[in-house]
Amino acid sequence: MKTLLPIAALILATATASAAAAAINATAWARAIPGDNGAAYLTLENTGQQPLRLLAVHGDRAMDIALHEHVNDNGVMRMRPLANGLLLAPHQRIVMAPGGLHVMLMGLHAPLQAGEHFPLTLHFDRGEDVKVEVKVQAQ
Numbered sequence: 001m002k003t004l005l006p007i008a009a010l011i012l013a014t015a016t017a018s019a020a021a022a023a024i025n026a027t028a029w030a031r032a033i034p035g036d037n038g039a040a041y042l043t044l045e046n047t048g049q050q051p052l053r054l055l056a057v058h059g060d061r062a063m064d065i066a067l068h069e070h071v072n073d074n075g076v077m078r079m080r081p082l083a084n085g086l087l088l089a090p091h092q093r094i095v096m097a098p099g100g101l102h103v104m105l106m107g108l109h110a111p112l113q114a115g116e117h118f119p120l121t122l123h124f125d126r127g128e129d130v131k132v133e134v135k136v137q138a139q
Contacts, residue, residue, distance in 0.1 A: 023046060023050075024128070026043065027132065028040050028133065031098075031136070037104070038105040040102065040120060041097055041103070044122075046090055051088065052088045053086065054122055057120050059119060063107030065105055068101070068103070070100055077099075113136060114138040119132070
């Protein structure tokens with residue numbers, strides 16, 4: 001019985017982690033650009049019963065990666081980081097797009113080329129990490 005208890009705990013932990021990771025559907029794309037900075041756009045859907053907050057995005061494609069939004073500041077459009085991440089209510093779907101929410105890729109190691117793919121890892125508040133493949137499209 002003592003041997004079965006750790007095994008049961010491991011199975012439960014694995015099932016819980018899998019269920020948490022499965023609570024997010026994510027896809028991503030980016031535009032091909034010649035410069036040092038770019039943006040990726042995510043479609044996120046919280047398929048679970050609990051709210052989730054996207055806290056950070058990590059990857060090796062750029063020196064710095066951050067969640068950003070465009071805001072109208074007295075008639076001037078400005079980009080700013082999302083200081084508190086991005087909240088997804090249960091069953092909510094968020095579609096990032098140019099001119100709005102986006103993942104800023106600052107200090108690209110090489111320009112984004114149409115047809116290439118690169119991975120990003122989305123880090124959520126409950127410790128979940130979701131990997132997404134970004135597909136680079138022509139402008």
